[in-house]
């Protein structure tokens with residue numbers, strides 16, 4: 001029995017010794033000797049020095065030793081803002097600070113589905129237009145695109161006449177010889193050759209449109225030109241509009257032509273000045289109106 005008690009004592013001492021030496025993560029305390037050279041509080045009776053072993057810092061707790069001594073500061077929470085679906089919370093420790101916001105819905109319109117103004121999530125589909133007999137939406141007032149006027153400058157010509165050497169170009173604006181600015185311009189352009197002062201483009205309309213409107217003008221750079229040019233519009237090969245003698249002093253003209261039976265619309269621009277198309281005889285705002 002006595003032997004057993006001695007054995008028990010030896011075991012206790014061994015365990016105690018082992019735990020005081022225990023230094024799991026090798027995190028040693030640099031401050032151990034700062035005050036007196038020896039940290040009396042942690043000086044073991046058996047003269048073994050207690051080396052602090054600190055846990056990692058958390059959001060709310062600084063690094064702490066099992067003896068209660070702390071070092072440094074707690075990390076503080078890393079708070080992420082609440083979103084429509086997720087609460088405001090600490091991304092490190094998951095502590096919740098606020099509830100999810102919920103979606104901020106804007107109802108569906110003719111052209112866009114119900115959408116959250118905060119996160120752009122959509123639900124369902126657009127409600128679609130509700131066109132009346134005059135092709136205007138009774139909900140939003142928009143015209144049915146199928147029946148909306150179309151700019152000729154936005155259409156692809158399906159044929160550039162090989163008989164002439166110029167081709168059509170477009171630009172946003174040019175000024176006529178009277179100082180008036182025109183928008184949405186079509187003119188003819190080509191290389192440096194006397195044969196490039198003409199161009200003819202053909203557009204396949206397939207009788208989809210009932211009218212074509214626009215303007216013909218001479219651009220300001222050619223106010224003193226000694227040449228005259230012309231613009232001719234053909235419907236399926238027949239002249240349906242022509243304007244000749246576009247030269248110095250030319251007054252800008254507007255046209256409005258019935259093209260309801262026209263399958264192929266051709267526009268010819270003759271624009272003579274030196275060395276090829278002068279870009280002087282121009283069309284502006286040429287607009288096609290669909291059959292209603």
Ligand SMILES: [Zn+2]
Pocket residue numbers: 042050051052053065066067068069
């Ligand atoms: Zn300690």
Ligand SMILES: [Zn+2]
Pocket residue numbers: 059076077078090091092093094095
């Ligand atoms: Zn936290």
Ligand SMILES: [Zn+2]
Pocket residue numbers: 084102103104116117118119120121
């Ligand atoms: Zn949302």
Ligand SMILES: [Zn+2]
Pocket residue numbers: 110111128129130137138139140141142
């Ligand atoms: Zn609508």
